[in-house]
Structures are given as structure tokens and as C-alpha cells.
Amino acid sequence: MALLHRRLERSYSARSQGPLAAHARTLAVDAAERLGRLQPGNDFSAPLMVAVAVDLAQANAGATARELLERTLRLEPDCEPALLALGFSLERAAEHQQAAATYGRLVELRPDHHEGRLRLALNLIRTGRRPEGEAGLRGLLGAGTPTWVATLAAQELVRLLIAEERLEDAGEAARAALLRTPGDQRQWILLASILHSQGRRPEVLEALRALPAASRGVAPRARYSEWPDLGAAASQSRLGELARGAESRLAAALVEIGR
Secondary structure, X not given: OHHHHHHHHHHHHHOOOHHHHHHHHHHHHHHHHHHHHHOOOOOOHHHHHHHHHHHHHHOOOHHHHHHHHHHHHHHOOOOHHHHHHHHHHHHHOOOHHHHHHHHHHHHHHOOXXXXXXXXXXXXXXXXOOHHHHHHHHHOOOOOOOOHHHHHHHHHHHHHHHHHOOOHHHHHHHHHHHHHHOOOOHHHHHHHHHHHHHXXXXXXXXXXXXXXXXXXXXXXHHHHHXXXXXXXXXXXXXXXXXXXXXXXXXXXXXXXXXXX
């Protein structure tokens, strides 16, 4: 029933039938939550609830989305997509202490979650825990880190070092980053700024001459500002399969009742 109401919600939303969509959404979430209590760890309760929460957040219903994510975590405390989504929701609302705590839970569960580690590091810095944040950023600069995460971690590390007036360290970090990603325009600009602050004018000009054109595609900073990848495509595909199965079973049951 949860999956069927979810499909009805999407159908009503596509036809701009807001009240009907909201009612179907409530029924879908309630049914998923009840099943989650009856069958902990089932295939779709938590994914469905997270998917609904993200839809709500993207429709500017952030408080409702957050409540739903918290309900999901009460149902399934180790749900990684729910932790990542809740952390992002808190971060977007500038509630950095709570965001850091939420990302910390995620990273404890999965230490190789690179995006979670990046978000944790940046929120630690925003809450004044700079040494921990710096260590977190440095830990993302090695092999195996997704390029966008490593690029943004390097930029934020250099920005942090500049803010702390550790210009020599900042320059070293910027040059090391540019060895890995020479096409990072923002990092070249940071390096030029450092050199300017140090009064090294010829090297500033050299850095500016080396400045590459802006790369195509979504910049790491823009990607960070977007909703995280929660495996939504795979989850939606799986939910769709389950919904089709549920419809056939419901149809068969109705046929039996009608006999």
C-alpha cells in the first residue's frame, strides 16, 4: 500500500492536485513506517521515506522534510542516505553543529564515505573546530578520493590556511593541489592571491598567465551546494519494481474477494 500511495502522490503532483498529493504522501509514509516496525530492515520503507523527504525539501518544505528524515532514522538508525540527507538539510539551514554531528554519525558507520567526510570537515571548521577540520580535509587529498571531493577539499584547505595567515603552508598546499589538478582555475587564483600577499609580484603574473579557462560541467563547489547523490535513481527503480509487483498482488487479491 505504501508503494501504491507513493505512485498516486506522484500522479497527483504531476497534475497539480496538491491536496490529493499531500494526502497520498501521508498515507504512503505512514504505511511504510508501519511496515518498517513490523519488518525491520525491509527493502523499501527507509528508501521510500527518504525519497519523499527529498521531494519535500526540494519543494521548500524543509522543516517537514527534516521531521520525516528524523522519523526514518528512528526507524532505521543506520540508514546512510537518511543521515546524509539530514546532514545536508541541517547544513543548508546553517545549523552547523547539528550537521557536523549528523555527518559524524555517517562517517562512523562508513569511514570511506568521501562526501560525508568532506561535509563533516567543513562543518567542523564552521563551528570553530579548525584543527579537526583541517585534518579531515588533508585526509581527502590522497588516491581513491573522487576528483570533485579532492578538488574542493584542496581549495578549502588553502582557504583555511590563508584565513589563519599561514601563507607558506597555503602556498605549498596550493602547489601540491595544482600538481594533481592543473586545470583547477580556482586554485590558481588562490595561489596568485597568496603570492600577492607575500609581495612576490613576478610569480603572481606567472600564476595569472598559467590560469586555465573555466572547465565545463558542474564545478565542485556547485556540486557541493546541490542535494547529495543518495542513490536516488537506483532506489526509484527498485521502488518502481516493487510497486508493480504490489499492484499485481493487489489485483489478484481483489479478484479473489470478488468471487
